[in-house]
Amino acid sequence: MATMNHASQSGLGGKLPGLVKTLAGAVAGATMAFSAALHAAPATSEVNTTDLAVTDDTVTVGILHSVTGTMAISETGSVQAEKLAIEQINAQGGVLGRQIEYIQEDGASDWPTFAEKSRKLLLNDKVATVFGCWTSASRKAVLPVFEQYNGMLYYPTFYEGLEQSPNVIYTGQEATQQILAGIDWVVEEKGAKSFYLLGSDYIWPRTSNKIARKHIDKLGLKVSGEEYYPLGHTQFNSVINKIKLKKPDVIFASVVGGSNVAFYKQLKAAGIDMTDEKPLVLTISVTEDEILGIGGENIDGAYASMKYFQSLTNQNNQEFVKAFKERWGDDIVIGDVTQAAYLGPWLWKAAVEKAGSFDVDKVREASPGIELTTAPEGYVKIHPNHHLWSKTRIGRAKTDGQYEIVYETDELIEPDPFPEGYQ
């Protein structure tokens, strides 16, 4: 029963996301009834042997992001994506015949609060899985909790790597997946010879730049400067002068948050026209979300290395973007992390159905090899190291706040959270 269920459900999962939106709500109800009737949901005792919050009709999951505090800016998109995915899954009949209900907790941009709330979700609410966290610090704070209570976390953000937990599925890219192909591309296509590495001062930019530096060294090219500014720094004129002095071919930027806005505005004001590509700006931290704050005209001409851009033209993505806008408003934009967050519930659904159980151990066992052909970014697959195989794409920022995709790796890139030779 469980296996049959898996086969048919994942088959449905393969085609439906697009359909649901076009057929809209009326059909959704029918679909639900239909799927429930077709395969009566397996007994709760079968699919839940670990006392999770699963009833005959529902399964409860947790959403844990910051909706207040400084990180709310970034995490809002992820919350929206996760909710959309859950709604779509429910419209298709849910997971193992059960509707997904979610409990949303606020991490309040405060790492211990994340730890506290994750403990609450796992211990008190007994959620089957959690979609959440954004910063590395919040993930590091909740990690021991998930490992201790054996929960499962779907973590959406591109991050520095150096981690591989049995209790986390990393739906964003680890650093090498984002950086190496990006640098290769500017070297090959643009003939870049020298790089200026600039980031906010915390672990992700530092680790990313470390990897970038090693890679640049390997290619026999030059790093002409490496610099970090405190989070929230707003004055970049001095570093811009240094850049003018050093004349690097590429500014490799991993500035985040409010600093981002200040940096690009000041760069532009200082007379560095990014469309001239002298120097060329390659960023790994500016998604469409950030451009909203920066203003398209201020970043026009910069390149970003990501796995997803809203402007991807494949069928999956067009449907995803449409559904997202229908659900959350027309003027909303979708960035890399938002898409990765959207994958979370779908990957979990697929793993649960493959395992035929909500039990975390079984879901974990089932996860490696799970494929998603309906991902907006295209095809993804879970690696045994719990990261995703995905492509790297380079986009060129336009004044309308979107990226024009100029390059895409041919193959999926294997995730390598502990890259040999880059540490």
Add this chain to the structure above:
Amino acid sequence: MSYDGLRSLLPKNDLLGFAVLALLLVVVLPLSLDIFRLNLVGKYLTYAFVALGLVLCWGYGGILSLGQGVFFGLGGYAMAMFLKLEASSPENTAIQSTPGIPDFMDWNQITELPWFWEPFNSLIFTVLAIVIIPSIFAYIIGVAMFKRRVGGVYFAIITQAVAAILTILIIGQQGYTGGVNGITDLRTLKGWDIRTDEAKYAFYFLCVFMLFVCLFIAQYVRKSKLGRLLVAMREMEDRVRFSGYDVSNFKIFVFCLGSAFAAIGGAMFTLQVGFMSPTFVGIVPSIEMVIFCAVGGRLSILGAVYGTLVVNWAKTTFSESFPELWLFAMGALFIAVVMAFPNGLAGLYNKYAAHHVEKLLGKKKGQSPDAKATVGTQGVAHERQ
């Protein structure tokens, strides 16, 4: 003689207060809460150490520090460094390029344990460091500021800057400090798993015990002549000076004491929560801790504990149900406690409940002068610039 009562450390009123708090923390809460909630209470109580220190510094001494997070952080980091070293045994870290050092150092190409980490292999050193390092740091700041009569608003802003500096330093020197992620993934204390429920219970009671130790110290200070001198200084600093006292020494002392309390709280935090991060060092948590103290009543040492518990409990429940409204509630609380209830919970208790309680106890006696002082003072500190 009515002074006999004052002479003892705990006059009846205070004894009752201590007993009720002890009953609540030692019996009622552990019996009525599951381990998750109890652990949360334990976490809140670690902030109560800071609030308690602020009662002495701010309520009594008139010194408002907006950088108590610095001391909380120093204590917490000292504890975390010890635990991290234990968790980073060569066996545990065999996959690293340099086994035997904390993981974040390995990620940052540090191949040798930095010298200032070495002593933290010793638990005794760590325990001493938790109290002594923050006290020395507070002493340096105190001497620099109070000997030059910097006080009030200036002191508040400078401590705020110190908090900002330390945060940037910790985040920037991630190879040595764990950076923005902090020191995470702490596992054992002398081989004993600190993540089990059993350990959580043990740490909760340790935390309560330490809190009472600090409460008794605070009570002793309050009841000593030093306590009265602080009240006197806040009101008429020049008079104290012209009575032959070196006013700055008293401020330095009380600031160091408050900082030591905060540091003990930080260490208890690390033990119970299992990690330490620079977010506690910064300005925002430091100011939040001031509000815990203000809600409890800035002149009441027991109020500090209740204030901390109440605000945090409200924060947790409120943010579980209405996360987006929480900031409104918190902001309103700040304003209300300043404008409407400057003496906080303790003030409300003294105004509305205290005499009922006394009646219940069948006690008929004028309030001790000390209690009156607490009721009457609006906590309006005299700030000199």
Add this chain to the structure above:
Amino acid sequence: MFADYSTSELMSIFAMQGFAGLILFSVFVLMALGLAIIFGQMGVINMAHGEFMILGAYITYMTSNVFADYMPALFGSYFFVAMILAFIAAGALGMLVEWAMIRHLYHRPLDTLLATWGLSLILQQLYRTIFGAREVGVSLPDWLMGSIQLTDIVEVPINGIFVMTLAIGISIAIAALMYKSRWGIQVRSVVQNRPMAGAVGINTAKVDRLTFGLGCGIAGVAGSAFTMIGSTGPTSGQLYIVDTFLVVVFGGATSLLGTIASAFTISQAQSTMEFFLSGSMAKVLTLLFVVFILMLRPQGLFSLKMRK
């Protein structure tokens, strides 16, 4: 680090670095002036200063949208309208806050600090509710973008010049207001002797309210100007608060000249160190330098010696 460069290149870079320092200086002056008036003249610590700035920024954002939608032809000049509106809105809010909160707390400066911190939390959440958690992008008229090319290498950003002009203009206006106008005399007399000022017929309550409103209004203008160089989001105000306070305290809090001198010292120290060191270290050293000087000279750079 300079071995590879010709003298003229170096000169140009130093010239540009000088401009960078001046721009930073202007930013500090704009941030600090409003606070200096409120803190220096009234002794009130306004922790919500950053939020008043962000109010100005949001006003600018809305004004730009209105102009873009309804008066695209006049878009080039919207910025001036926005600054005036920002001044009015922030000033009005400031007066409201003074009336509702601050005036009850004049004798308790540390308490104003806590109450205004509470206010800042409320304002942040209010912005988040109204404008969303994300930062908003404020589009600038074309003439404010780009830079003026002085030599091959030396380029000066136009918005930098704009900020500088604004800082100078506002400083002069404030100085004139404080030291030349009748109202300024009233403010200063209230500062020095409140009961006496009241006794000679000055409406001290009104002076207080206007002073507070003026300080907040200037914060609003500063926030409006900062949309050119920084971000506009619910929590962006927090980015400025520590720097702002340090500038004011370092300057000695009582004199506008002190604030300006202090902004100059700190900005030059920071921008020089930023050039020779890495960004984070520069920030730490700047803050340490300021704290160290304050420990040696707690009354700040400039302070009036007064008979106690």
Add this chain to the structure above:
Amino acid sequence: MSASNTDFVLAVEGLTVSFDGFKAVNDLSFYVDKDEIRVIVGPNGAGKTTVLDLICGRTKSTEGSIKFRNKELTKMKEHQIVRAGVGRKFQTPSIYGDLTVFENLEISFPRGRSVFGALAFKRDAEVLNRVSEVADMIFLSDLLESRADLLSHGQKQWLEIGMLLIQDPELLMLDEPVAGMSVSERRQTAELLRRITKDRSVIVIEHDMQFVAEIADKVTVLHQGKILAEGSAEEVKADPKVIEVYLGH
């Protein structure tokens, strides 16, 4: 002149202080004998209070020396000056309103003045006796348990005087001790002053010439930071320069 310094309790020589160029006290010299009651008079702004501030260390001098029993005070901190034996009462009563009268006096009792001394301070018989002795002297025996801010203005003045007496200073400086007092309080205060000025030198700032004549051994008239006249009350009253300053123009 300076050779005979040792005979004086207080020797002030060439004392000058300027605030941003304004010389509030200008090259001032005077000497106070043992057990002498010296009254300083002068119009407003003459620098009377500033002189007291300079002696007790509240204001730092620009130039000159202040020797108290041959010890230079200008380099000492306030609390050291107090411990050396100088007590000072302020113009407005400065007492601790939140504490009781007893506690006000107890805090002023000269023991346990260091941090740890204060922590270890015990309220023993010596303290209790001394407090009640002083309380008697200042007419406040019945009010020991009252909060100090409930006292009348005159009682507050007395309390502050009591807080000085309990330290048994060798030089007592009183800034307008009877200002704002009722007639009967004034009488009591004069009596109190006469009693407490035995065995110690006293500097009093006062306006009331009748009161001055009653208590003063010697009067110093200050004008614009300088000494205008010095001598007995009678002599000073008769001095034409003094009359000019007070009545002239």
